[in-house]
Amino acid sequence: MLNLDLQYFAADEKTEKATPKKRQDSRKKGQVPKSQDVNTGFLLLMVFGLLFLMGGSLKETLTGIFQHSFQEYITWEVTENQVYTVFVETLLEVSKVVVPLMGIAIIAGLTSNFLQVGVMFTGEPLKMDLKKLDPIQGAKKIFSARALVELVKSLLKISLIGTITFSIIWLNKDHMLMVSQTSVEGALAFFGRTAVIMGLASALALLLLSVLDYSYQRFDHEKNIRMSKQDVKDEHKNMEGDPQIKSKIKEKQRQMSASRMMSEVPNADVVITNPTHYAIAVKYDEDKSDAPYVVAKGVDFLALKIKETAKMHDVITVENRPLARALYQHSEIDQSIDEQFYKAVAEILAYVYQLQKKA
Incomplete structure (x- = not known):
């Protein structure tokens, strides 16, 4: 009994790598290795990279909006048409700043996901699953090894990004203290440049961490989709078909074929027998075929049934072993007989037709 239990647990242990079908099924369910840090790091890098390249023009656009508002709009009368004009012009100017940022953010999000999982469309993760509301399962996730890894990863990110931003501020502390002595434009330029540098440095740090996180996510995914030996066998059976079911299907097909074949025996012109083991029902119909063709054939039990059916319907039986x-x-x-049998079958059919004429 102990040996049987050990064998059962050994067969149920997840020791086998996932098969291609298992991977495909997991992918359809949305279960793929993916790191959110890759998305975040790539997004920050692209956005701050855009600010680094276009920061000057974006600043000019924003300051232009304020200048126009306080120098021209403030002198306008408050009428319906004037308010509409202010709204449209301001919206167009703001869109020059917002649209590039939103566009680069969308491109970054799509690109980072494509690099990790490729093209994938699935609605499985959106389906309602009451198991997700199970408090016991939720508690297990909170105190699981994965939760511990996520905690360590979060603390590492906070520490690393905090250190990077503090270091950049510390290196620029002297300049920061002198900002009060510069113009507004100079102060904005300094703080904008410092913010962009901190953003780019943080993005690079996140991307570095994301490489480690993605490696862990792949390892964890491979571990979760492992299969037991029994799972592999069951999958193979499902793909190839259960042998017992396949044999039953074939048996059913044979029975249907035999039944259909037996229904054609009464229409045969002659049944040629062995006489015990073989029986072949032959018919000649010049409208259907230029040569005689077989409507039923069988050995042993099936041959006996053919002969019995022929006898019941007065179909002549001729012995020719x-x-x-x-x-x-x-x-x-339902196929014409081979040409080599034309003469022998023609002689039998002539004999049968003579008997039928006499009768």
Whole structure:
């Protein structure tokens, strides 16, 4: 009994790598290795990179909005048309700042996801699953090894990014203290440049961490989709078909074919027999075929049924051992007989037609 239990646990242990079908099924469910840090780091890098390249023009656009508002709009009368004009012009100017940032953010999000999981469309993660509301399962996730890894990763990110931003501020502390002595434009330029440098440095740090996180996510994903030996066997059975079910299907198909074949025996012109083991029902219909063709054939029990059916419907039976055996081996149902049997079958059919004429 102990040996059986050990064998059962050994068979149920997840020791096998996932098969291609298992991977495909997991992908359809949205279960793929993916790191959110890759998305965040790539997004920050692209956005702050855009600010680094276009920061000057974006600043000019924003300051232009304020200048225009306080120098021109403030002198306008408050009327419906004037308010509409102010709204449209301001919206167009703001869109010059917002649209590039939103566009680069969308491109960054799509690119980072594509690099990790490729093209994938699935609605499985959006389906309602009551198991997700199970408090016991939720508690297990909170105190799981994965939760511990996420905690360590979060603390590492906070520490690393905090250190980077503090270091940049510390290096620029002297300049920062002198900002009060500069113009507004100079102060804005300094703080904008410092913010962009901190953003780019933080993004690079996150991307560095994301490489480690993505490696862990792949490892964890591979571990979660592992299969037991029994799972592999069951999957193989499902793909190839259960042998017992396949044999039953084939048996059912044979029965249906035999039943359909037996229904054609009463229409045959003659049944050629062995006489015990073989029986071949032959018919000649010049409208259907230029040569005689086989409507039913069988050996042993099926041959006996063919002969019984022929007797019940007054179909003549002729014994010809070599011809019966040869026709069985070289002829198919609903197919014309081979040319080599034309003469022998024609003689039998002539004999049968003579008997029918006399009757």
